[in-house]
Amino acid sequence: MGAIDTPDSTFDVIVVGAGPAGSSAARAAAAAGARVCVLERSSMPRYKTCGGGLVGLSTDHVGIDLAGLVRATVSSLTMTWDGRYTVSRGRTDARPWLSMVMRTDLDAALLAAAQTAGAIVRTGVQVLGLLEPGGDPADQPAGVGVPGVPGAHDGWVTVRVRGGADLRARVVIGADGASGRCGTHVGVRCDQVDVGLEGEFVVDAALAERWAGRLLLDWGPVPGSYGWLFPKGRVLTVGVIGDRAQGAALRGYYERFVERLGLTAAPRQHDSGHLTRVRAVDSPLRRGRVLVAGDAAGLLDPWTREGISFALRSGRLAGEAAAGAVGAPGAAGSVGSAALDAYPDRVEAVLGPEMAAGREVLGAFTRRPGVMHALMSGPGTFGLFIRLIEGRTTVARQLRRPGVRAAVAALGR
Numbered sequence: 001m002g003a004i005d006t007p008d009s010t011f012d013v014i015v016v017g018a019g020p021a022g023s024s025a026a027r028a029a030a031a032a033g034a035r036v037c038v039l040e041r042s043s044m045p046r047y048k049t050c051g052g053g054l055v056g057l058s059t060d061h062v063g064i065d066l067a068g069l070v071r072a073t074v075s076s077l078t079m080t081w082d083g084r085y086t087v088s089r090g091r092t093d094a095r096p097w098l099s100m101v102m103r104t105d106l107d108a109a110l111l112a113a114a115q116t117a118g119a120i121v122r123t124g125v126q127v128l129g130l131l132e133p134g135g136d137p138a139d140q141p142a143g144v145g146v147p148g149v150p151g152a153h154d155g156w157v158t159v160r161v162r163g164g165a166d167l168r169a170r171v172v173i174g175a176d177g178a179s180g181r182c183g184t185h186v187g188v189r190c191d192q193v194d195v196g197l198e199g200e201f202v203v204d205a206a207l208a209e210r211w212a213g214r215l216l217l218d219w220g221p222v223p224g225s226y227g228w229l230f231p232k233g234r235v236l237t238v239g240v241i242g243d244r245a246q247g248a249a250l251r252g253y254y255e256r257f258v259e260r261l262g263l264t265a266a267p268r269q270h271d272s273g274h275l276t277r278v279r280a281v282d283s284p285l286r287r288g289r290v291l292v293a294g295d296a297a298g299l300l301d302p303w304t305r306e307g308i309s310f311a312l313r314s315g316r317l318a319g320e321a322a323a324g325a326v327g328a329p330g331a332a333g334s335v336g337s338a339a340l341d342a343y344p345d346r347v348e349a350v351l352g353p354e355m356a357a358g359r360e361v362l363g364a365f366t367r368r369p370g371v372m373h374a375l376m377s378g379p380g381t382f383g384l385f386i387r388l389i390e391g392r393t394t395v396a397r398q399l400r401r402p403g404v405r406a407a408v409a410a411l412g413r
């Protein structure tokens, strides 16, 4: 199949994947005037294995009205360590500090916002590979200079799709998640691979009431793992996450966790597993005219594995960079490289410190879960924990305090 040059096949920006990263990217690029097409392999709305917990940084950056999407909010917390040492705390004013959504609803709404901004959406389209100017999927140079236009590159990125004609774009944003093709194309390297196991359990009114407004976090028996119960009315989202290499032990942890909660026999709307991958510190975020964002780039918190806020923020940065590149002067198919060059630095500036801090805390948590449990559930630190979830402070900011930094470093040794 060859690339064809029609308005239906040629775009300024093609975004691969319609999760939070892809929709944010598409929305930002379209709002800035680029002609954008989103390619999503599933039909939407689609299910995504995810707790659907929106921390403050996610609600700050989501950019859409969440009223009608939020299934429940949380104002109290129970923490356990492998089912023991139970501590429950709530805020005296009972003000909610965490919002719960179903990803099916959130992702559909984010995609609709991208469409409203002008993005074209094609669902049921699976991307198989990318070819940059003068290359094939195994060997893509960055492009050739355009005579007379400093910093511009000629040519197009070809996007190969299953069962259809090739498409082409001046810039491609890979937002196709943890197991997508675009990360491989760009050469993303990850040094932490986790697996999450999660179910959506339908419960009776009494059990729903017992958990209403209350989040459960359980520090798991597999080093670095934890489990959660997110209440969403008559549905409880229950899951565990930890090192993929400990898959069998994690499966056992998940089953015991579900049993402890009295949910083994409860009907499950979904029960599935999904990988998360955390990028190595110097892993690329761009190759030629292809940028990666969200899970495709390995951008998420290494400790909590919270990824929606990372997907929203990196997606938007990628969309802005792509629009800046295609808006630069040049011949048809050319892009201005300055905006693309700046993307990795912008991501590093915003998300790099948060990921570095998450790594440090994960190190402490992996080695000393009991001490971390005592610290996080203590009356003095509960307020800090809540402020972290609300996004009113960050782990990175806290680690700049010498006492905190020394304590976390000591725990991680």
Ligand SMILES: Cc1cc2nc3c(=O)[nH]c(=O)nc-3n(C[C@H](O)[C@H](O)[C@H](O)COP(=O)(O)OP(=O)(O)OC[C@H]3O[C@@H](n4cnc5c(N)ncnc54)[C@H](O)[C@@H]3O)c2cc1C
Pocket (backbone or CB within 6 Å): 016, 017, 018, 019, 020, 021, 022, 039, 040, 041, 042, 046, 048, 049, 050, 051, 052, 053, 054, 055, 058, 125, 126, 127, 128, 175, 176, 177, 178, 179, 180, 181, 195, 196, 197, 198, 239, 240, 241, 274, 275, 276, 293, 294, 295, 296, 300, 305, 306, 307, 308, 309, 311
């Ligand atoms: C069990 C579990 C629980 C989690 N809970 C939370 C939580 O409570 N809060 C939180 O903030 N984060 C959570 N996360 C992390 C969060 O789910 C991810 O970080 C987030 O979904 C990343 O968004 P994304 O847009 O980068 O990727 P995704 O949401 O994975 O979207 C990628 C999209 O690309 C599409 N796609 C893939 N391949 C192709 C292809 N070849 N062609 C076309 N389309 C393609 C997929 O169908 C998908 O729609 C959790 C993760 C797991 C595994």
